Amino acid sequence: MKKNFFKLTAILSVLALFVLAACGSGSNNGSGDKEVEFLSILTGGTTGTYYPLGGMFAQLIEDETGISTTPESSQASAANMTGLKDGKAEIAFVQTDIAYYAANGELMFEGDKIDMVSAIGALYPETVQLVTTAKSGIKTFEDLKGKKVSVGAPGSGTYANAEQLLEIHGLSIKDDIKAQNLDFGESQESLQSGQIDAAFITAGTPTAAVETLNATTEVVIVPVEDAKADELIKKYPYYAKEVVPKGTYGLEEDVPTVSVGAMLVVQNDLPKDVVYKITKAIYEGAGSLTHPKGKFIKTETGLNGIGIPVHPGAKKFFDENGVKAEQ
Template identity: 60%
Template sequence: MKRKNVLLSFVMLLTVSLFLAACGSSGGNGGSGDGDGAEKPQFLSMLTGGTSGTYYPLGGELSKIITDETGIETTANSSNASADNMAALAAGDAELAFTQTDVASNAIEGINSFEGKAIDNVLAIGSLYPETIQIVTSADSGIESVEDLKGKTVSVGAPGSGTYVNAEQILEAHGLSIEDDIEAQNLDFGESTGGIQDGTIDAAFITAGTPTGAVEGLSATVDVKIVPIAEDKIEELVAEFPYYAKDVIPAGTYGLEEDVTTVAVLAMLVVTDSLSEDVVYDITKAIYENTDKISHAKGEFIKKESALNGVGIDLHPGAEKYFKEAGILE
């Protein structure tokens, strides 16, 4: 009998020990919890853009910073960029993504390419750098203005990309439509510049930070022209779509002989609301406190002081916490 009591006591002690161990590892101040009761993930997927654009190489650097600073293995993956990235986050296919500020606003509001498909589980981390709308052609194409695109074969961006929306809005501001006035091609940046080089297309809309790798590659073999947007049309676009801003591509870029006026939106990072406040706080802090580790040319524009510029959707609570601590938000 005594032996049975000892055995029973041992079993009870073991059960209590296992229960306490489980409690200690499920959040709180220890184990793999991240401090707010949610589990800290081991892996994160970041969606970027095409391999010949700006998102992909910059995303690779940001992913490394997040991995090094937070201990969460983060991988940058190529994609069709902005609009597709928002849809993928909504579907739970990734946790982080690059997108354009205008595309994010459209997705949350359920307008333009998101008509009837509003997204409600994606929040902002912060903006990164200006993304310039570049209407690229060759110097001998005869295309001098946006109106000259009528009847031409023009790439308007990969399906689901923010570039498509920009092309649609800019063409409409000039009295043109994608469906009726141009021969539209849905190509990514590399395919677009390749098409201009071999003559299969006449021009391409490319929304990306300048200089863009694909356009630089084109300028090595072809004299590049960037079609300007007239000042009055810029004013119209900004008045109707406040996420646009006037931008200038400086002379010397791609071998240009003079400055070219155009418009820009902002690149931003977004995240699903499934990630906890503590995890997103750590991610946000990792990015904006380690910009000196970014070798990409766009790194100079990534600053906590300007991280809320153009952000038209709600911040994730983790990002909000960081920007309040940094004195950017009250």
């Protein structure tokens, strides 16, 4: 009897170990069996590009997965990475440069490395726009000296872009301009009322806030000259040359500037099969999007410029389509 008791105890112990191993596996690599009943997408301000696209993505995801999905307005890139870390959402829009900083614990994430987030894929160029009005008289970066300039919230992607572009032009946020920490909507209203002279806005073009401004006043986008763009890219290689096309915001000619990339990121512990369906929904459904940026969202460029690990579910989708990361 005693012998049978010990035998039964041993069997139960082994079974318990198997159960524990199964429960513990995949919690950080998307291979677990976490049940998902609701998904939230962190976007940006309602007058930017992330928010309207987030609403369209939510519908694509819900149609593909059957999971209720909702876009949430936010303070955009840097705040979104922190939001995922804090469990406020499962998916988020983020600039490629900010995702890189977070994953490596650099700049605004120094001492606060975020390594529990991975990539779904690249979306479209995020144009760095230095927006002003014709009546301001500002035509170059040098004209910003002593002016009131919106640079976004401290720690935001826009703030980092503003700081780096000003640096390349020999200017400092702290010493050479009167920096204002406004979001896109506040920047638009303040430019319109004359309370500020210019604003940095990093977003896909056309940007709703700038289009709204153009409805009441003549918009000027300050150019980033070719030599300065080269200097910027040499020091910060995640930038690329970009153009705000003629006709955008009523512009009479193309305006050269620079861009970073927009991407989608996801919590690592979201199940592989769910992230696979999310990725499939977005890249196969992009052609149906009514937003102008939909034409840039393509499977074949989905891994371009990704500086952080790709979620296994997204990787499965790109592998099936023969898409590899840039070397």
